[in-house]
Amino acid sequence: MSSAESSEFRPTLADVARAAGVSTATASRVLNGFPRVSPQRRRQVESAMLALGYARQRAARGSAAGRTGSIALVVCEEVLRMFTDPYFPRIAAGVGKELAAVDLQLVLLTVPSTENYQAPVQRYLEGGHVDGALVVGMHGRRPLDLDWLGIPVVFGGRPVHEGTPGGLSYVDVDNRGGARLATQRLIDSGRQTVATIAGPQDMTAGVDRLHGYRQAVLRAGRPDPGLVVFGDFGQASGEHAMARLLDRRPDVDAVFAASDMMAVGALRALRRAGRQVPGDVAVIGFDDLPISRWTDPPLTTVRQPVEEMGARMTGELLALIDGSVPRRCTVLDTELVLRKSD
Structure with a gap:
């Protein structure tokens, strides 16, 4: 040579x-x-x-001089779900705004649920194409070893598996506190049979929101496993879960749905069953998506700062790339937004 x-x-x-x-x-x-x-x-x-x-x-x-000028946003969801669930575009908006301010490019990578899902993404990230990666939508059943790629990584939401040596950097929201606040609101308003449509239990958002619900009903002396049904955060799953819940417990008079899209599905199922909201059944969601303002009735929900989450993730990643901060974890506050559904 x-x-x-x-x-x-x-x-x-x-x-x-x-x-x-x-x-x-x-x-x-x-x-x-x-x-x-x-x-x-x-x-x-x-x-x-x-x-x-x-x-x-x-x-x-x-x-x-040696950087690529690009950051990867790795979305661990099917492509169709990524474009139909408003959560992901809102995260991307927060990321894009921060990167535009420092003249960096965003590279979008999707991770489908195929048998060899890791290989293409890891090859790309190992290839020196980007300076760091932001990862959202992690499912516990599909761990992705991005933290061992030799580039900084920040997760959106606390990963299910936090045991990586050296720790992980992530930005999350107070899912437990928000769910607890919503459930307590239903209990304090006099509702007697308070159920939940919980999210997927292979994601920490689903786990933590169910935990917050259980904390509130336990504190009120009303734990009842029969009042817990599950969805995947999507509208169709919320509709099906609400129908199952009505068949199982026709006396239900309040529901905390762990996402706004599942709450929208629950409203459809309740309307089809002839139940009035909030007269017969109160409903509270989680997210404060734009659609929550236009449901009938407008949806009471827990607001999580999704765009801010994307921006904070990006800021943390840029600081890691510069070597100016150690790995750290950030949890953003949530708040209850009162409308007409409870």
């Missing part, structure tokens, strides 16, 4: 892994200082980094 060719050679993490005889994930764990690597493999990776000049290249890439 000529000296000119040598000066143009920029080793990737995959090059280091091949030279060391280990996986790319192991090489990345060594690079990021994670402890779950044997001393022998750590020495192999460090020797390969030194021989290839990888450590110097990574340091150069941390400078403004």
Whole structure:
């Protein structure tokens, strides 16, 4: 190899892994200082980094001249759901606004629920195309090892698996407190049979909102497993869950739905069953989506600052890229917005 060719050679993490005889994930764990690597493999990776000049290249890439100018937004949902659920466009709006202010590009990556879902996304992120990644929509049944890719990562919402050595950076909202506040509102208004349409339990938002509901009903001395049904945060699932709940417990007079879209579905099911809202059944949602202002009646809901969440995630990621802050966790407040459905 000529000296000119040598000066143009920029080793990737995959090059280091091949030279060391280990996986790319192991090489990345060594690079990021994670402890779950044997001393022998750590020495192999460090020797390969030194021989290839990888450590110097990574340091150069941390400078403004070595950056790609792009940030990845990784959405762990099916493409159709990503464009029909208002949550994801609102997150993207908050991210895009922050990146526009610093003249950076946003790259959108989707992670479908296929058997080999991780490989294409991880190959792209390992390839040096972006300076960092924002990850939203994580499902516990589909863990994605983005934290071991050698680039900074910030999660939208607390990941189900938080046990990664070194910790994870995330921005979340107070899902438990918001759900507790909504359920308490229904109890305090005199409703006797307060149910919930809970979200998916492989996502921390679904888990935490169900926990908040259970805290409130337990405090009121009214725990009843028969009043809990489940949906997937979508409108159709809320409609089906409400129908099941009415069949199971026709005496229900209040429902906390863990998303506005499920609440909209619940309103449809109640209207079809001839139940008046809020006269017969009170309904409170979670999100404060624009549609909540236009339902009949307008929906009382828990507001979560989704655009702010996207902006804060982006700010945290940019700070990690610059090396100006350690990994940290941020939880944003929620608030109850009173309208006419309760």
